[in-house]
Amino acid sequence: xxxxxxxxxxxxxxxxxxxALAAEVSTGTVSRVxxxxxxxxxxxxxxxxxxxxELSYQPNAAARAMRTNVSRTVGLLIPDLTCPIFSRVxxxAEPVLSAxxxxxxxxxxxRNAAREIDFLNAARxxxxxxxxxxxxxxxxxxxxxxLRGVGSPMVVLDRxxxxxxxxxFNEHYQAMRTxxxxxxxxxxxxxxxICATEKIRPGRERCRAYRDAMGASGLxxxxxLIRATGQxxxxxxxxxxxxxxxxxxxxxxxxxxxxxxxxxxxxLRSLGLSIPEDVSLVGADDIEIGPVAGPAITMxxxxxxxxxxxxxxxxxxxxxxxxxxxxxxxxxxxxxxxxSVAAPGSGVSGSHLRHGTG
Amino acid sequence: xxxxxxxxxxxxxxxxxxxALAAEVSTGTVSRVxxxxxxxxxxxxxxxxxxxxELSYQPNAAARAMRTNVSRTVGLLIPDLTCPIFSRVxxxAEPVLSAxxxxxxxxxxxRNAAREIDFLNAARxxxxxxxxxxxxxxxxxxxxxxLRGVGSPMVVLDRxxxxxxxxxFNEHYQAMRTxxxxxxxxxxxxxxxICATEKIRPGRERCRAYRDAMGASGLxxxxxLIRATGQxxxxxxxxxxxxxxxxxxxxxxxxxxxxxxxxxxxxLRSLGLSIPEDVSLVGADDIEIGPVAGPAITMxxxxxxxxxxxxxxxxxxxxxxxxxxxxxxxxxxxxxxxxSVAAPGSGVSGSHLRHGTG
DNA sequence: CTGTTAGCGCATTCAT
DNA sequence: ATGAATGCGCTAACAG
Numbered sequence: 001x002x003x004x005x006x007x008x009x010x011x012x013x014x015x016x017x018x019x020a021l022a023a024e025v026s027t028g029t030v031s032r033v034x035x036x037x038x039x040x041x042x043x044x045x046x047x048x049x050x051x052x053x054e055l056s057y058q059p060n061a062a063a064r065a066m067r068t069n070v071s072r073t074v075g076l077l078i079p080d081l082t083c084p085i086f087s088r089v090x091x092x093a094e095p096v097l098s099a100x101x102x103x104x105x106x107x108x109x110x111r112n113a114a115r116e117i118d119f120l121n122a123a124r125x126x127x128x129x130x131x132x133x134x135x136x137x138x139x140x141x142x143x144x145x146x147l148r149g150v151g152s153p154m155v156v157l158d159r160x161x162x163x164x165x166x167x168x169f170n171e172h173y174q175a176m177r178t179x180x181x182x183x184x185x186x187x188x189x190x191x192x193x194i195c196a197t198e199k200i201r202p203g204r205e206r207c208r209a210y211r212d213a214m215g216a217s218g219l220x221x222x223x224x225l226i227r228a229t230g231q232x233x234x235x236x237x238x239x240x241x242x243x244x245x246x247x248x249x250x251x252x253x254x255x256x257x258x259x260x261x262x263x264x265x266x267x268l269r270s271l272g273l274s275i276p277e278d279v280s281l282v283g284a285d286d287i288e289i290g291p292v293a294g295p296a297i298t299m300x301x302x303x304x305x306x307x308x309x310x311x312x313x314x315x316x317x318x319x320x321x322x323x324x325x326x327x328x329x330x331x332x333x334x335x336x337x338x339x340s341v342a343a344p345g346s347g348v349s350g351s352h353l354r355h356g357t358g
Numbered sequence: 359x360x361x362x363x364x365x366x367x368x369x370x371x372x373x374x375x376x377x378a379l380a381a382e383v384s385t386g387t388v389s390r391v392x393x394x395x396x397x398x399x400x401x402x403x404x405x406x407x408x409x410x411x412e413l414s415y416q417p418n419a420a421a422r423a424m425r426t427n428v429s430r431t432v433g434l435l436i437p438d439l440t441c442p443i444f445s446r447v448x449x450x451a452e453p454v455l456s457a458x459x460x461x462x463x464x465x466x467x468x469r470n471a472a473r474e475i476d477f478l479n480a481a482r483x484x485x486x487x488x489x490x491x492x493x494x495x496x497x498x499x500x501x502x503x504x505l506r507g508v509g510s511p512m513v514v515l516d517r518x519x520x521x522x523x524x525x526x527f528n529e530h531y532q533a534m535r536t537x538x539x540x541x542x543x544x545x546x547x548x549x550x551x552i553c554a555t556e557k558i559r560p561g562r563e564r565c566r567a568y569r570d571a572m573g574a575s576g577l578x579x580x581x582x583l584i585r586a587t588g589q590x591x592x593x594x595x596x597x598x599x600x601x602x603x604x605x606x607x608x609x610x611x612x613x614x615x616x617x618x619x620x621x622x623x624x625x626l627r628s629l630g631l632s633i634p635e636d637v638s639l640v641g642a643d644d645i646e647i648g649p650v651a652g653p654a655i656t657m658x659x660x661x662x663x664x665x666x667x668x669x670x671x672x673x674x675x676x677x678x679x680x681x682x683x684x685x686x687x688x689x690x691x692x693x694x695x696x697x698s699v700a701a702p703g704s705g706v707s708g709s710h711l712r713h714g715t716g
Numbered sequence: 717c718t719g720t721t722a723g724c725g726c727a728t729t730c731a732t
Numbered sequence: 733a734t735g736a737a738t739g740c741g742c743t744a745a746c747a748g
Binding site: 060066081088091098106107108262265266289296 | 417420423424449476484507650
Binding site: 373374375385386389390392393417418420421422423424425426 | 740743
């Protein structure tokens with residue numbers, strides 16, 4: 001129980017040279033032992049190991065990275081850590097990478113393009129061996145340039161970018177068509193859509209599916225009902241409010257995007273609208289909320305843990321030298337039916353007041 | 359030509375020497391320009407800047423870190439990225455650190471002590487300048503040793519550890535007392551508690567508050583009603599089921615811990631118990647779910663963004679050389695009343711069937 | 717103001 | 733099987 005605490009902060013870190021000195025060998029030998037080289041006699045190996053332990057030697061990663069150009073580190077860039085969709089990607093990727101001896105460091109840009117570029121530069125500067133990237137936008141020459149400059153293997157998540165990298169996509173089109181057609185089957189003709197901007201793949205796919213589904217059923221397209229400009233809780237709240245507080249309000253709403261959906265749900269509640277009597281609702285992504293909301297919400301769901309796992313596997317392949325053209329993988333989504341969809345007009349017609357015994 | 363060395367997919371990265379050559383200056387001058395030194399003539403500065411841009415020069419962080427022992431990097435260790443409580447810490451800390459020129463890298467251990475130690479070692483090896491640490495347990499000599507070994511400033515979140523570091527705590531005791539007393543005021547005498555193990559501060563504080571509140575009201579303590587052994591969705595689900603599926607079932611439940619609460623909520627719903635008629639419920643932490651659940655749930659809430667911000671500020675102080683004894687700060691919690699608490703026995707007595715029109 | 721020089725800690729090649 | 737020597741790219745101390 002001897003506590004060698006010479007200094008309150010900044011204890012001395014043993015270098016390879018000190019270990020060599022203590023073990024009475026050369027630094028080269030220590031290095032070989034640390035690397036697990038077989039060309040070392042058992043005797044000296046033990047001696048070195050002992051010295052390392054006594055000095056609690058930890059190789060300096062910076063020096064090693066500089067010498068070898070390898071850091072056994074992978075970076076994950078996501079727009080928003082607090083959004084379940086993205087945190088699940090991290091949680092899915094981490095065990096895969098960890099098992100292969102890589103540390104995964106996650107960076108959240110808070111949807112700030114400048115910070116995304118900062119991160120890409122930092123990753124390059126810190127010689128991260130690989131990257132999993134979920135950028136918030138698809139535009140921006142500087143962004144593309146930054147991504148091109150990364151120089152190490154990279155996997156892109158659910159974005160269409162002019163890059164020659166492996167990608168993992170989510171299926172959005174079929175799921176959204178199913179959702180819209182489901183509502184139409186219940187008799188809805190005016191369906192509001194709240195989702196991300198068409199400037200990024202998820203928004204683009206979802207809007208396209210919405211339009212196709214409406215068209216296929218011969219229903220008119222009212223552009224006023226399509227809200228595809230933003231994301232987040234407040235966005236979902238504001239758009240839902242705007243849609244529902246009007247004469248021509250839709251009888252059903254699809255709010256796609258995890259925080260967006262949550263905002264929409266709160267807006268409907270605070271307006272005193274009951275689901276599905278006053279308005280039917282289909283949500284997306286926030287799988288924790290769907291089943292416990294009042295009532296349970298029909299949702300478009302996707303397995304983002306799996307997306308993270310697959311992205312990590314793609315990356316590991318490249319890290320281990322697998323060559324070949326860029327791979328693209330599309331991960332399925334599904335619609336989980338619950339109690340938030342019903343025929344239109346089952347509530348007190350023309351009124352936004354909650355009905356029933358409440 | 360060993361231009362590309364061992365880099366897997368490496369494009370060539372310009373070094374400071376190449377920039378010096380192109381700008382016809384010495385490497386020292388380039389270094390000074392990069393560092394923004396004022397002792398440089400405008401002419402050469404421009405020349406160097408131009409060369410840097412043309413070669414798209416990015417300083418090698420590993421080399422720089424090795425030379426200076428500074429990486430302008432901060433590590434955040436959390437038990438589980440997908441848990442809103444922790445991801446909010448990251449989201450709160452990041453802007454503060456970012457504004458001060460530090461990059462925040464988040465590592466999620468998935469509540470695995472071995473990975474936590476791995477991270478601490480990695481952080482040390484990679485010369486992270488500081489750490490914000492939320493370890494899953496409070497025990498473990500190896501863990502403590504690992505934390506002691508981090509030689510750089512550190513802020514600990516809501517854990518009592520035998521360390522001399524700044525800490526940010528959450529207030530749990532008062533909030534829990536308020537919650538219990540609230541239930542007692544409604545007439546509840548058998549109140550179930552589901553929370554984290556008493557081996558860590560949050561569980562310890564909450565259990566203590568529960569016992570004190572019950573005792574202060576002269577109510578008997580039934581140890582069977584206290585479930586303090588785990589955490590997570592499944593744990594909250596299982597314990598709620600176990601508690602409610604018995605003759606002596608409690609009339610009210612407090613489920614503290616974000617995923618835990620969510621599991622409890624699902625369990626109650628799947629049992630067909632209606633809240634608050636069959637059982638009153640107080641949740642915690644998952645502020646997204648509380649207001650939109652059916653019915654809206656009374657919750658113990660705390661601002662983890664603020665915890666992250668404060669931890670980051672503490673750390674920045676130390677990074678900027680502020681000296682002095684370890685600081686401890688306790689962040690308030692509050693109980694937000696909603697519709698999930700009522701007098702006991704307002705449901706169909708002796709039955710677990712949902713009542714009402716559904 | 718700017719060039720020169722000397723390492724930082726490590727992995728590696730070339731000797732032995 | 734092991735030691736000696738050589739930079740990796742960069743910053744900082746010291747000269748001019």
